[in-house]
Amino acid sequence: MDCVICLDEVDSDHGSYCCSRCRFIVHVECATKVNWYSVIESVEKYDDDSTSLSEESRDSYIVIGRNEEGKVTKIRHFCHERDLISSDMIPEEYKFCDGCTSLISDSFYCCSECNFFLHKKCVAFPRKQHFWLHECERPVILVAGNIFKCSYCRRICNGFAYDCPRCGINSCLQCATPYTLTFEGHEHPLFFLYMYERSCTGCGEEISEERNPSHWFYCCGICDTSAHLYCVVRMGEYPFIKPGKIYKEGEHPHPLRFVKKMYYYPECFECGVPCQDLALQCMEPGCEFIVHWECACPSDLRE
Structure with missing residues (x-):
């Protein structure tokens, strides 16, 4: 295997540091070249329930159906209320993954009743895991339905996140597997x-x-x-915010949805400037409320 720091091959006969849970491995010299490590004097505290990963806690989905060949055709994912159907046909219209928020360009699972899509690689992310760059010894938990700023790439995202309840870090899926x-x-x-x-x-x-x-x-x-x-990954100012997802915060009394206005530019209710690119639009019939995301973005996500 190759060292994740310098990309040169690691000869185990000359010593290395590696993870027992994944393929993370580094040369001894690379691991100690920068101050990104800590010395563990006792491993006893890593054997308690808070740091362990049972097989039951890892899976983020269950299999609902298979075809005659044994291939999975239907699953139930923890983040969606309906079953998801397997597909290898790339949509003709642009569709974005609800997990990583990237364009659907390979095999995926989708909901037959709404605009919910997941890459098959994003479905495979475990519900709980030890994060490769997480300095806290606790496992991180896969969460959905929030908008957050990634602690590593500092991009605002409304897809899946790995969250640490202890130290408060949030990681987008791009940074969770950056090799x-x-x-x-x-x-x-x-x-x-x-x-x-x-x-x-x-x-x-x-x-x-x-x-x-x-x-x-x-x-x-x-x-x-x-x-x-x-x-x-440059795709506009907010490449990791999926249009169509619901925004649950703010003072507006009705639910809001992320939209990207490409042709018709209504005026922002906050600043009066036409809403080009990313905006929040009211889903309530008869309500014409729309606001730039820049105008509605909470201060803690701007920092």
Whole structure:
């Protein structure tokens, strides 16, 4: 296996640090090169119920139906009230995953009665797991239905999050599995790196060891391409907010829905400027309330 810090192969005969629960492995030199570790003098506190992961606690869905070949055709996911049906047919219209909020471009599960979609890879995320970059020893819990700012990439997201009840971190699914990333604009996989000195192909900014910790980046091991996470997934100002999802906060008496206005631009009830791109629109029949997300965004998500 390759070291997740430098991407060079790890020879176990020369020592390494690895995780017993996943494929995370680093050279001893890479692990101690930066102050991102702590010394554990006793492992007894890691054996209690709060840090253990039973098989029952890991699965986020149950299988409801299979076909004659044994392939799963229907599941029930913890975050949705109805059963989800398996499909390999890519929708003709743009559809976005309710888990990672990215475009549906491969096999997925969907609800037959509403606009709920999940990549099959997002369905597989466990309900509870030990997060690879989580300094707290407690497992993180998969939650849905909230809007949050990722503690790592600092992007606002309304998809799934891994939440730690103890230390309060929130991680989007992109940051929960950042080792490799496939991107339709590049033919090779991009690898996540901790330490690297190069210019971002997307924005031209110098990438160095002293960079802002929110500016994680990816590098292609085949060609000379490096990019910040933000530049790789750039899809407007809020790439991780799925249109159509319900916004449950704010002072408006009716439920609001995220929308992206592409042609008709009604005026914002808050500032009076036409609502282009991301906005919140009232779902109540007869109510014409609409407001820019910029005008409605809570202060704690702006920080």
